[in-house]
Amino acid sequence: MGVSSASLAAPPRRHQRRLRVRGTSITLLSQVRERAEAELGFGVDYELLEFPTCQRRAAMEPEGYDVYEQCFHNLDIVWFWGALQPIDINRITEWDNISDLAKEGGISKYAWRGHGDAPVRKLYVQPGGFLGPKPSRHISMLPTVYNMDSFGYDPRVFGMAEDPRPSWSWLLDKRAKGRIALVDEPAIGLFDAALAAEAAGELQFADIGNMTIEEINALMRLLEDRRRQGFFCGAWRDGDQAAQLLRDKSVAVQSMWSPVYGKIGPHPGSFVEAAPTEGYRAWHGGASLSRHLGGAELDMAYEYLNWWLSGYAGAVMARQGYYISTPERSRTHLSPQEWAYWYDGAPAAQDLYGPGGEWVVRAGARRAGGTYRERASRIAIWNTVMDEYNYAARAWDRFIRRIQNGTAAEDSAA
Amino acid sequence: MIRSSNPFAQEPRYELITRVLRSNIQRGTLPEGLVLLEGPIAAVMQTSRVPVQSALRLLMSEGLVHRFEGRGYLVGPQSKGILPVRRDIREFTLDVPDEVDDALQTRGTWRHVYEEVEEQVASCQIFGEFRIVETELSDYLGVSRTVARDVLARLQERGLIRKNASSHWIAGPLTARTLREKFELRSIIEPAALRMSAPYISYAEVEQLLEKIDSGATLTPESLSDALVEFCIAQAPNMTLVEMIRSNRLLLSSVNRALTSLGLPNDEATIDQYRTLFELIARHPIDSAAEYLRDQVQITAQRNLARMKIVAVISETGAFAPYLLPQ
Numbered sequence: 001m002g003v004s005s006a007s008l009a010a011p012p013r014r015h016q017r018r019l020r021v022r023g024t025s026i027t028l029l030s031q032v033r034e035r036a037e038a039e040l041g042f043g044v045d046y047e048l049l050e051f052p053t054c055q056r057r058a059a060m061e062p063e064g065y066d067v068y069e070q071c072f073h074n075l076d077i078v079w080f081w082g083a084l085q086p087i088d089i090n091r092i093t094e095w096d097n098i099s100d101l102a103k104e105g106g107i108s109k110y111a112w113r114g115h116g117d118a119p120v121r122k123l124y125v126q127p128g129g130f131l132g133p134k135p136s137r138h139i140s141m142l143p144t145v146y147n148m149d150s151f152g153y154d155p156r157v158f159g160m161a162e163d164p165r166p167s168w169s170w171l172l173d174k175r176a177k178g179r180i181a182l183v184d185e186p187a188i189g190l191f192d193a194a195l196a197a198e199a200a201g202e203l204q205f206a207d208i209g210n211m212t213i214e215e216i217n218a219l220m221r222l223l224e225d226r227r228r229q230g231f232f233c234g235a236w237r238d239g240d241q242a243a244q245l246l247r248d249k250s251v252a253v254q255s256m257w258s259p260v261y262g263k264i265g266p267h268p269g270s271f272v273e274a275a276p277t278e279g280y281r282a283w284h285g286g287a288s289l290s291r292h293l294g295g296a297e298l299d300m301a302y303e304y305l306n307w308w309l310s311g312y313a314g315a316v317m318a319r320q321g322y323y324i325s326t327p328e329r330s331r332t333h334l335s336p337q338e339w340a341y342w343y344d345g346a347p348a349a350q351d352l353y354g355p356g357g358e359w360v361v362r363a364g365a366r367r368a369g370g371t372y373r374e375r376a377s378r379i380a381i382w383n384t385v386m387d388e389y390n391y392a393a394r395a396w397d398r399f400i401r402r403i404q405n406g407t408a409a410e411d412s413a414a
Numbered sequence: 415m416i417r418s419s420n421p422f423a424q425e426p427r428y429e430l431i432t433r434v435l436r437s438n439i440q441r442g443t444l445p446e447g448l449v450l451l452e453g454p455i456a457a458v459m460q461t462s463r464v465p466v467q468s469a470l471r472l473l474m475s476e477g478l479v480h481r482f483e484g485r486g487y488l489v490g491p492q493s494k495g496i497l498p499v500r501r502d503i504r505e506f507t508l509d510v511p512d513e514v515d516d517a518l519q520t521r522g523t524w525r526h527v528y529e530e531v532e533e534q535v536a537s538c539q540i541f542g543e544f545r546i547v548e549t550e551l552s553d554y555l556g557v558s559r560t561v562a563r564d565v566l567a568r569l570q571e572r573g574l575i576r577k578n579a580s581s582h583w584i585a586g587p588l589t590a591r592t593l594r595e596k597f598e599l600r601s602i603i604e605p606a607a608l609r610m611s612a613p614y615i616s617y618a619e620v621e622q623l624l625e626k627i628d629s630g631a632t633l634t635p636e637s638l639s640d641a642l643v644e645f646c647i648a649q650a651p652n653m654t655l656v657e658m659i660r661s662n663r664l665l666l667s668s669v670n671r672a673l674t675s676l677g678l679p680n681d682e683a684t685i686d687q688y689r690t691l692f693e694l695i696a697r698h699p700i701d702s703a704a705e706y707l708r709d710q711v712q713i714t715a716q717r718n719l720a721r722m723k724i725v726a727v728i729s730e731t732g733a734f735a736p737y738l739l740p741q
């Protein structure tokens with residue numbers, strides 16, 4: 001095809017540079033994207049997917065994205081599929097300021113590391129392409145956002161006392177029968193269920209972060225037994241589904257992610273966040289580079305990664321209840337009241353609002369679990385992709401399908 | 415599918431058997447009066463009895479053999495009143511044309527269909543536990559139950575299937591533990607066998623391999639792995655140990671092929687690693703090669719465990735052959 005005279009006459013149109021980001025609802029917020037575009041001077045396209053889909057497509061179709069924003073625990077899938085390239089920490093401006101929880105494994109030398117995939121165990125690229133905790137110049141994923149998760153509960157069911165001592169065992173508690181929901185992600189929800197089984201005294205795991213086949217079978221048998229008795233009313237894959245279950249199924253206890261509290265608004269009477277006596281199930285998110293990146297595209301990706309830790313994005317994350325690996329840089333982007341509530345565990349001096357301006361915290365409320373240090377020193381387990389993950393994930397999927405097919409009633413009648 | 419240029423390859427087995435018996439009767443190798451029994455003939459022909467029965471009936475219709483009062487058939491026409499000669503057919507040196515022999519060895523036997531079944535059975539196991547129904551397998555393959563049984567026996571020998579308490583054939587589930595145990599065993603027995611094999615290794619072959627690698631010849635890690643076993647490890651003067659090493663490797667290589675065929679990135683030791691290993695074997699005390707081999711097996715184990723996790727993202731929709739029943 002010939003070049004038309006019109007296009008010759010027109011001034012050369014500058015090709016707009018764009019960065020493609022694949023990730024989940026944890027970090028792919030429009031407030032972050034718009035600010036990044038404004039400050040970086042290039043376009044940022046978000047592709048927002050559910051956890052399992054995101055993970056599968058990131059592993060199998062690395063050409064489809066430049067930056068991958070997900071959690072450390074799924075590096076076992078995506079890294080070993082060969083979809084990512086190492087990040088050079090010499091190109092990360094905030095590297096020295098990243099918190100010890102990510103780089104060392106705990107907030108202090110003496111803090112318990114938690115079972116399972118603590119991010120440090122997947123952080124550094126080791127000889128032979130393996131991932132491990134021994135510091136090296138290259139990392140698999142830049143640590144960004146994280147949190148200590150628990151479950152939420154209806155105090156009218158479990159007691160209104162000042163200190164009701166919430167326990168993971170409530171996820172299998174007959175007081176909540178028919179009103180229990182779990183998060184449908186085998187590296188996450190399975191551990192909520194495992195913590196519940198241990199806390200309820202039903203099962204004991206030699207290493208809850210790396211179960212044997214027999215332990216997985218025992219856990220799935222227990223869950224199936226409860227399902228047949230009609231304990232579970234649903235399972236969810238993202239925050240919207242979780243909030244919907246709360247509204248439609250009057251859930252009494254379920255796995256929770258912090259932003260879901262924002263979605264249901266500040267109604268502490270009917271559903272509150274637990275600070276479990278057994279400790280939290282933690283996760284750590286981050287950003288990785290697709291293996292195909294090189295040259296100017298790779299430079300853009302590094303710019304975006306560095307921007308992520310420079311303050312603004314961390315403040316947006318804080319408003320949905322998440323911590324950032326460089327908190328001091330984000331502090332200046334938060335009001336003192338916001339910082340006091342989210343990081344220091346102080347009572348909210350005023351009503352607080354989420355990333356989209358939605359009302360999430362009532363004045364006077366305190367964050368469950370207290371200060372950052374209190375919460376971060378009580379990590380029982382991390383989201384984990386165990387050695388037997390393939391086996392566990394398939395068993396988990398079958399269990400979730402049975403919940404969703406609504407066979408609970410028929411089976412309990414049979 | 416195996417294609418053969420052998421003109422007899424497409425002939426039914428009973429016709430091949432008929433052909434062999436007919437020519438041996440006609441040239442007198444099998445004397446008049448010899449009692450032909452199905453069992454010994456089946457053993458000589460390495461087949462089941464069914465095609466032998468058909469062959470004998472066919473020869474009877476041709477008048478070359480006939481029924482008598484005892485068990486079996488007598489060589490020769492009925493009318494002559496021939497007396498039975500009871501001798502084992504294996505005492506006679508039958509003339510079997512090579513091409514017929516070849517066709518008998520492969521046609522319709524398990525070898526024909528084995529590879530396809532092995533891949534299906536090995537790859538299904540990552541999705542969980544399956545029962546294999548013998549009749550459905552023979553229907554699926556269009557072979558007799560005898561052949562299906564041979565296929566199953568081979569799968570069992572490779573460690574891909576087992577019988578459960580109710581005598582059903584069961585495949586899987588393939589777990590990280592299975593892999594870990596197999597590799598642990600490799601890291602114990604292979605270096606031990608390599609040490610023992612030192613005086614018996616075909617060093618000339620190893621040197622040739624090194625030259626080939628250095629000349630940039632196209633070699634696959636699989637072929638180098640086989641060479642390591644054949645030229646070195648299998649030379650160990652302990653048959654039981656060598657047999658154990660071979661059978662322990664069978665499942666691992668089946669699984670490896672199956673995972674690769676499902677689209678997983680290949681994860682073999684590199685040519686470089688084999689080069690180092692062969693060099694240590696050829697030019698250094700055998701202990702250094704044995705230590706290196708142990709390290710390499712352990713690293714390969716880690717890679718394979720990592721690989722087992724990533725198969726979790728492979729969806730199982732419509733992935734199984736009809737004779738595989740999810741349990």
